[in-house]
Amino acid sequence: MAWDFGILKEEEAYRQKVADFLDKELTEEIARQSWEDLGLDVEGRAFAKKLYAAGLMGWSWPVEYGGKGLPPIYDFILIDELGKRWGAHVPNDVAYTMVGHTILRRGSAEMKKEFIPQIIQGEIEFGLGYTEPEAGSDLANMKMTAVEDGDYFVINGQKTFNTESHYSEYHWLAAKTDTKVSAYKGISLFIVDQRAPGITIRPMITMSGERTNEIFYDEVKVPKNRLVGEKNKGFYYMMEALGSERNYVFVPSRYLPYLNMIVDYAKNTTFKGIPLAENPMVRDKIAQIAVEIDMSTLLADHARWMEWNHLPMTCEPEITKVFVSEMEQRMVDSAMQILDQFCQLKEGSKWAPLNGRMEWEFLHSFMTTIGAGTSEVGRTVIAQRGLGLPRG
Amino acid sequence: MDFTYTEEQKMIKDAARGFLEKACPNVEWYLDMDKDEKGFTPELWKGMAELGWMGIMFPEKYGGIGGSFLDLVVLLEEMGYAAVPGPFFSTVLLGGLAVLEAGTDAQKNDLLPKIAEGKCLLTLALTEAASTVYDPFFIETTAKAAGDNYIINGVKLFVPDANVSDVIIAAVRTSGTTGDKDGISLFLVDSKTPGVKTTLLKTTAGDKLCEVIFDAVTVSKDKILGSLNGAGAVITRVLQYAAVGKCAEMLGGSQKVMEITVAYAKERVQFGKAIGVYQAVQHHCANQKMAIEGSTYITYKAAWMLCNGLPATRIVASAKAWGSEAYKKVAAIGHQIFGGTGYIVEHPMPIYSRRAKAAEYAYGNANYHRQLVATELGL
Numbered sequence A: 001m002a003w004d005f006g007i008l009k010e011e012e013a014y015r016q017k018v019a020d021f022l023d024k025e026l027t028e029e030i031a032r033q034s035w036e037d038l039g040l041d042v043e044g045r046a047f048a049k050k051l052y053a054a055g056l057m058g059w060s061w062p063v064e065y066g067g068k069g070l071p072p073i074y075d076f077i078l079i080d081e082l083g084k085r086w087g088a089h090v091p092n093d094v095a096y097t098m099v100g101h102t103i104l105r106r107g108s109a110e111m112k113k114e115f116i117p118q119i120i121q122g123e124i125e126f127g128l129g130y131t132e133p134e135a136g137s138d139l140a141n142m143k144m145t146a147v148e149d150g151d152y153f154v155i156n157g158q159k160t161f162n163t164e165s166h167y168s169e170y171h172w173l174a175a176k177t178d179t180k181v182s183a184y185k186g187i188s189l190f191i192v193d194q195r196a197p198g199i200t201i202r203p204m205i206t207m208s209g210e211r212t213n214e215i216f217y218d219e220v221k222v223p224k225n226r227l228v229g230e231k232n233k234g235f236y237y238m239m240e241a242l243g244s245e246r247n248y249v250f251v252p253s254r255y256l257p258y259l260n261m262i263v264d265y266a267k268n269t270t271f272k273g274i275p276l277a278e279n280p281m282v283r284d285k286i287a288q289i290a291v292e293i294d295m296s297t298l299l300a301d302h303a304r305w306m307e308w309n310h311l312p313m314t315c316e317p318e319i320t321k322v323f324v325s326e327m328e329q330r331m332v333d334s335a336m337q338i339l340d341q342f343c344q345l346k347e348g349s350k351w352a353p354l355n356g357r358m359e360w361e362f363l364h365s366f367m368t369t370i371g372a373g374t375s376e377v378g379r380t381v382i383a384q385r386g387l388g389l390p391r392g
Numbered sequence B: 001m002d003f004t005y006t007e008e009q010k011m012i013k014d015a016a017r018g019f020l021e022k023a024c025p026n027v028e029w030y031l032d033m034d035k036d037e038k039g040f041t042p043e044l045w046k047g048m049a050e051l052g053w054m055g056i057m058f059p060e061k062y063g064g065i066g067g068s069f070l071d072l073v074v075l076l077e078e079m080g081y082a083a084v085p086g087p088f089f090s091t092v093l094l095g096g097l098a099v100l101e102a103g104t105d106a107q108k109n110d111l112l113p114k115i116a117e118g119k120c121l122l123t124l125a126l127t128e129a130a131s132t133v134y135d136p137f138f139i140e141t142t143a144k145a146a147g148d149n150y151i152i153n154g155v156k157l158f159v160p161d162a163n164v165s166d167v168i169i170a171a172v173r174t175s176g177t178t179g180d181k182d183g184i185s186l187f188l189v190d191s192k193t194p195g196v197k198t199t200l201l202k203t204t205a206g207d208k209l210c211e212v213i214f215d216a217v218t219v220s221k222d223k224i225l226g227s228l229n230g231a232g233a234v235i236t237r238v239l240q241y242a243a244v245g246k247c248a249e250m251l252g253g254s255q256k257v258m259e260i261t262v263a264y265a266k267e268r269v270q271f272g273k274a275i276g277v278y279q280a281v282q283h284h285c286a287n288q289k290m291a292i293e294g295s296t297y298i299t300y301k302a303a304w305m306l307c308n309g310l311p312a313t314r315i316v317a318s319a320k321a322w323g324s325e326a327y328k329k330v331a332a333i334g335h336q337i338f339g340g341t342g343y344i345v346e347h348p349m350p351i352y353s354r355r356a357k358a359a360e361y362a363y364g365n366a367n368y369h370r371q372l373v374a375t376e377l378g379l
């Protein structure tokens, strides 16, 4: 059967179950801890376990680690339902939607047994340790080194922008294990106990008040069994995971709460006695936000569908990433025009519309086209990997 | 035609650049000013007064230095470049120019010298909560005659620096209905008058926009600025100065952003080359440049037309429509090129991008000004 945009009865039943649970249990506070990357703290971490206890986590994961062995669509449904309610991520996002998949693909049997059940149960989270001061878009330019010494690797160097690390149990770390070969062939991945001796974590606060971190490694000893897969294959594993990670991280449903907010605002706010909803400019701007959310939902659905059908993805998740991140900026700009002067009022200010959410989103939106890979590099990927244009 | 600065303007520019570099030392200082209730330091204000900035456009007989609006625009461009916080704009453009335009001799003699010395801060209380779409003439606040006095009642919003102002010029309705341009009057209200209540709003730029409540505020009738019921024209004029002044600030801010962005593109290395080598980055920088070229000439042309008393309605609206979008775009590109580093709160980029947002909405955003252009076109 071709061209079918429906979901199965069982999938819909799961969606309903998740929706019912979240409507009851997901408080604004928890949702915002995740959305604003403030760090999940006690309630957020407890919520991950609650989701598991309610039987809603792990449906797409292998049975032997406590999952149900079903296709990835169940995890996508979970993420979408969270997104619709400001819960931008699964509470232990990096573990559940990124790192866990690489452990499943590349980790040893022992590693899988140790980590996967804890991930499904919402017990552990990871900080993503890729970026360094000299290695942003050019990740292969990283300088951190991991040197073999008996039963350990000894790691030295600095990471920057490692966002979840201040509350995570583990650091998912990329470091150079061979400095003599081309960088792509000399990087390995490690799981490091985030509180290990020799690690210093310093906060970096963003313009929207989120916290990310710089992390310093000084002679940190990591047991050899915490090397992920094979030595010197790390860069390859990172690239292999990228498409799938985009599918889980760039979630169009997340914009629906904003759309709903601005629709309500337009209906309930008048100017000279006439609802804003009747103003042609307002209607046009809101409609365009909706058109783009609809469109991005389909881009995402398509790329996800490729993933769960094991079709080779070249640039499809990248298209979603670039489009969604830029859409977020256009959405804020349009919504702010509708709020007019009031748009600049922050949460907690007298007269702040929509509880200051759009103002916060404005500040936040500057990172969307940078974090997890910039739009410029993304377009190069689409042109070269997707269209076969020559490399410069 | 001549696209150059006068010698005096060059001097103003250099002096401003030098002074403001020292006066606004680093990002931490700006962030302190964002949090500070007043939003500026006494030293900064005193230094600006000593340089004669507050009186730049006032005639010498009022303690000013007799410059033109173009001179003021040159100064504002530098202020935007430095992103200097504080009540200069409200005191001089909203307050001082309103008094200069519409004041009686007595009012001018009283206020202008004090403004020029930096001893009197002013602002204009114009827009109101019911103006969910920006409309400066949508005025419900009333002043009712009572003997030799008027009693003012109403709420004003987005009043810049009202929290530190000595005099708040209140735009009130003395006749007509809410949306009319006619029937509006301006009152010089001492901010310490009983019944005036100022609340600071929390804003994205950390600038000091306020709610001002007038609760049965009594003002004597000699505090009317300009003619009773006839303030519409004065407000229009003041808003034209304000819009072009804001364009000048936005222009300066855009230039600073482009400067630091281009410098960074030359210095930041990724994939073994300065990122400025990559065409994606070059095109971004070129777009900044194009936006700023436009802003420069349209700002100065609008200022020149105002200065020379030429009909400026359309050019002023075009300038603010263009400038609001241009600054926003230049700032967004700046963020894009700085990557993650520009997103950290201690970086200069957020100072500028947050101010770009505030400036976009000050005195009407691009949508508002395009409507004015449309009206000028006879639509």
Ligand SMILES: Cc1cc2nc3c(=O)[nH]c(=O)nc-3n(C[C@H](O)[C@H](O)[C@H](O)COP(=O)(O)OP(=O)(O)OC[C@H]3O[C@@H](n4cnc5c(N)ncnc54)[C@H](O)[C@@H]3O)c2cc1C
Pocket: A127, A128, A129, A130, A131, A135, A136, A137, A138, A160, A161, A162, A163, A164, A206, A212, A367, A370, A371, A372, A373, A374, A375, A376, A377, A380, B268, B270, B271, B275, B278, B279, B280, B281, B336, B337, B338, B339, B340, B341, B343
């Ligand atoms: C809020 C936030 C959270 C983050 N969280 C994490 C995290 O948890 N873990 C982690 O490891 N990293 C994280 N990052 C880092 C993120 O992945 C990097 O910021 C991103 O990869 C870009 O790198 P950079 O900031 O160094 O920019 P740069 O790579 O220096 O890029 C600067 C500019 O140059 C352009 N450019 C670079 N190379 C090219 C090229 N070849 N062609 C054209 N243009 C080019 C870029 O597009 C950009 O415009 C986070 C970043 C942010 C902002």
